[in-house]
Amino acid sequence: MTKFRYLDNKRLILSVSILIPLAIMMLLISNLNQNVYSHANPTSFTPPSNSVVGENGILPENVVIVFSERPEPKASYIHVTNSDNERVDKNDYRVNSNNLRESSISIDTPKLKPGIYTVSWLALSRDDGHITKGSYVFTVSNASNRSETGVKEMTNNDFVNSTVVNNVNITYRISPFYSGINNNFTVSLSDLDGKAPTNVKTVFLVFSNKQAGLGPISAELTKTGEGQYSGSGGYLSQPGEWDVKMIVQRNDAYDLNHSFTFDIKNPP
Ligand SMILES: [Cu+2]
Structure with a gap:
């Protein structure tokens, strides 16, 4: 009995002495992988984000997304939806066998009427097992609706709101504030003494519509004046109900974060 126990202990010590360094090594390797690859993030979109297609009569037949890591085809997806949340893709998600980081889906092109389309994607990385997701939009136009007939006659329906975050006044406006069309987004920043802050690097708006399963859709605004940042798009x-996160990145200061929610309707 004692002899067996002695042997067991010896075996235990031996296995621990091998397993612990092995576990540490594996931990180090997995951390290293995370630092080098950091999830399956999109590196390119076709059609591009916020692009206008169809003006020359040519409609995109596929949506192609290239990732920084290999998406697992059984668990990843791309969905293309119109502004009524109807799928306009052919549900044939696949990964390119010649480039395992490139995934695509076919578009049912007869369904591509002029309007705004959302591409929503989810990628389970085969390289680190992490899930990433997001959305972006593109516009289908044609020669006849190029000037977006009807927009000018729309009644003024702007969404305007103000808040103070970390002693910075923030006023934000969405115009004309209808879904499924291009909107203008404006953010105005001022200190409590009314001056424009000089340390602002970038202003982002990140849009999500949980009910429709859209987002996060990220939009970087452009500086258009002192303390003025704006952009436009069909985000x-x-x-329905949208959640928006505003992120103001600053030099030598923490980000300003502000979240807001609203309900938006189709144009009348
Ligand atoms: Cu990862």
């Missing part, structure tokens, strides 16, 4: 591609 609010569908009606």
Whole structure:
């Protein structure tokens, strides 16, 4: 009995002495992988984010997304939806056998009427097992609706709100504030003494519509004046409730973060 126990202990000590360094090594390797690859992030979109297609009569037949890591085809997806949240893709998600980081889906092109389309994607990385997701929008136009007939006659329906975050006044406006069309987004920043802050690097708006399963859709605004940041796009591609996160990145200061929610309707 004692002899067996002695042997067991010896075996235990031996296995621990091998397993612990092995576990530490594996931990180090997995950390290293994370630092080098950091999830399956998209590196390119076709059609590109916020692009206008169809003006020359040519419609995109596929949506192609290239990632920084290999998406697992059984668990990853791309969905393309119109502004009524109807799928306009052919549900044939695949990964390119010649480039395992490139995934695509076919578009049912007869369904591509002029309007705003949302591409929503999810990628389970085969390289580190992490899930990433997001959305972006593109516009289908044609020669006849190029001037977006009807927009000018729309009644003024702007969404305007103000807040103070870390002693910075923030006023934000969405115009004309209808879903499924291009909206203008403006953010105005001022200190409590009314001056424009000089340490602002970038202003981002990140849009999500949980009911429709859209987002996060990220939009970087452009500086258009002292303390003025704006951009335009079809980010609010569908009606309903949207959550928006505003992130103001600053030099030598923490980000300013502000979240807001609203309900948006289709144009009348
Ligand atoms: Cu990762």
